[in-house]
Each structure stands twice: as structure tokens, then as C-alpha cells.
Amino acid sequence: MKLIVRDSKQQTSLWVAEYIVDRINAFKPSKDRPFVLGLPTGSSPELVYANLVKSYKAGRVSFQHVVTFNMDEYVGISTSHPQSYHSFMFKHLFQHVDIPPSQIHIPSLENYQRYDDMIAKYGGIELFLCGVGSDGHIAFNEPGSSLSSKTRIKTLTKETIVANARFFDGNIEAVPKSAVTVGVKTVMDAREVVLIADGRGKAEAVRQALEGSVSHMWTVTALQMHPKFVMAVDEAATEELRVKTVKYFKDIEREQGTPKAKL
Numbered sequence: 001m002k003l004i005v006r007d008s009k010q011q012t013s014l015w016v017a018e019y020i021v022d023r024i025n026a027f028k029p030s031k032d033r034p035f036v037l038g039l040p041t042g043s044s045p046e047l048v049y050a051n052l053v054k055s056y057k058a059g060r061v062s063f064q065h066v067v068t069f070n071m072d073e074y075v076g077i078s079t080s081h082p083q084s085y086h087s088f089m090f091k092h093l094f095q096h097v098d099i100p101p102s103q104i105h106i107p108s109l110e111n112y113q114r115y116d117d118m119i120a121k122y123g124g125i126e127l128f129l130c131g132v133g134s135d136g137h138i139a140f141n142e143p144g145s146s147l148s149s150k151t152r153i154k155t156l157t158k159e160t161i162v163a164n165a166r167f168f169d170g171n172i173e174a175v176p177k178s179a180v181t182v183g184v185k186t187v188m189d190a191r192e193v194v195l196i197a198d199g200r201g202k203a204e205a206v207r208q209a210l211e212g213s214v215s216h217m218w219t220v221t222a223l224q225m226h227p228k229f230v231m232a233v234d235e236a237a238t239e240e241l242r243v244k245t246v247k248y249f250k251d252i253e254r255e256q257g258t259p260k261a262k263l
């Protein structure tokens with residue numbers, strides 16, 4: 001595991017976007033060998049997407065040969081609903097870049113049983129970008145989710161519903177009660193996982209991810225078992241970590257250099 005700490009959400013997001021651009025370019029994707037990218041929604045990746053769009057517009061990256069698999073979607077609202085993850089992705093990324101629509105995948109009630117097979121058909125996910133919930137969930141793998149889970153339907157916890165009400169004008173009743181989500185294993189199967197977290201609200205989840213024991217109560221902790229896991233956080237998200245832990249990872253970055261897009 002690598003931990004990248006930057007002063008602000010802006011800088012953390014910029015680092016993650018640059019890393020993804022480098023990875024895509026280093027991979028030299030082609031029609032027959034596309035770069036397969038797993039993607040999240042939420043406030044955490046918003047600025048990453050804004051930076052990716054900027055890089056695309058500056059001609060520094062193309063999504064022509066990128067295939068995407070989103071990690072989750074609500075059940076019970078239409079894809080055209082402004083708060084669907086479908087709408088989110090088009091608004092923040094897809095409509096601004098050159099990705100062919102046929103290369104975009106978002107889980108749904110129609111495809112979720114085939115979703116892991118669809119990923120496998122592309123040879124697996126090269127890089128899975130993730131956020132994390134304040135209760136340590138990745139995608140919608142709420143506390144108690146199997147760490148071997150694959151794509152399926154999940155009932156959302158009260159905590160997630162309350163947290164996500166901010167996207168529904170604060171109306172808890174309007175938040176869908178279930179979602180289709182990739183499993184913990186789906187994320188673990190990616191060749192690389194990059195997680196972005198910012199703010200004090202994520203500090204306990206970040207602590208669990210780094211210092212906690214692997215537990216299905218904090219599904220993010222499964223990533224401790226991943227051979228190539230980078231966590232990019234701002235200073236505020238490190239507030240629950242031991243000073244020693246932060247120093248340890250900062251020393252590693254100083255000595256070994258910032259992770260590069262090596263293949």
C-alpha cells in the first residue's frame with residue numbers, strides 16, 4: 001500500500017487525475033487492447049473528473065480506447081434522474097471526453113448478474129478508482145458485506161442514506177433504499193486500486209483502512225490485501241491516523257519517490 005498525502009482536496013484530486021492520465025498513456029491503449037478503468041461517483045472524485053476533462057481538452061489524454069465500468073448505481077430512480085450515477089457520470093466526465101458510448105458500463109438491474117463476466121471479457125480492470133463512505137464502505141459494500149462479494153443488489157444502511165440525502169435536497173425519503181454495486185472482490189480483482197478521500201468526515205474510514213484490522217464491518221480494509229493499492233488523501237482525512245503512520249508513509253514517498261505510472 002502507498003499513501004499519498006496532499007494539503008488540500010484540490011491537490012489530492014490533481015495528483016489522482018495526473019496519475020490516471022499517466023497510466024492510460026503509459027498503457028498505450030488500442031482498439032484491441034483498451035485500458036479498462038473502474039470508476040466511482042460522489043463528491044470525492046468530482047475534481048478528479050474535472051481535471052481529466054481539462055487534460056483531455058488540452059490533448060494530453062484520449063478516452064477513445066478506454067473502457068469504463070462504474071462501481072454502483074441506485075435502484076428505483078431512472079437513469080435520467082439528475083441524482084442517478086448515470087447522470088452524474090455524463091455530467092462530470094463522459095459528455096466532455098471522446099469515449100464511445102458503447103465502451104461505458106454502469107451496473108443496472110438488467111446487467112448486474114453479468115457484470116463481473118462483462119469485466120472479465122475485457123481482461124479485467126486495469127485501474128479501479130474508488131471513494132470511501134464515512135463508515136468505510138467501498139462502492140455500496142456496506143458494513144457486513146462479504147469481502148468475497150461480486151456485483152449484486154444491496155440494501156443501503158441508514159448512515160449511507162442520511163449521508164447521501166445531501167444530493168436529494170436533504171430529503172432522506174427521496175434517497176433510494178437499495179443499489180446495484182460491484183462487490184469487494186470485483187474491486188480486489190482489479191490490477192490496481194486508487195482510492196481518494198478528503199475531509200475530516202472520512203478520517204475514521206481512512207484510519208480503519210490503514211491501521212485497522214481487515215473486517216467486513218469496514219469493507220475498505222479488504223484493500224490491505226491488495227498487491228497494488230494507492231490511497232490519496234488530504235491532510236484533513238489523516239486526522240485520526242497516528243502521527244507515526246503519516247510520517248512513515250511520507251518518508252516512503254520521499255525516499256522511493258511518488259508512485260509512477262509504471263507497468
Ligand SMILES: N[C@@H]1[C@@H](O)[C@H](O)[C@@H](COP(=O)(O)O)O[C@@H]1O
Pocket residue numbers: 040041042043044045071072130131132133134138139140160164
Ligand atoms: N456508493 C457511493 C460510494 O461509491 C462513494 O465512495 C461514497 C462516498 O461518497 P462521497 O465521495 O460523496 O463522500 O458514497 C456512496 O455511498
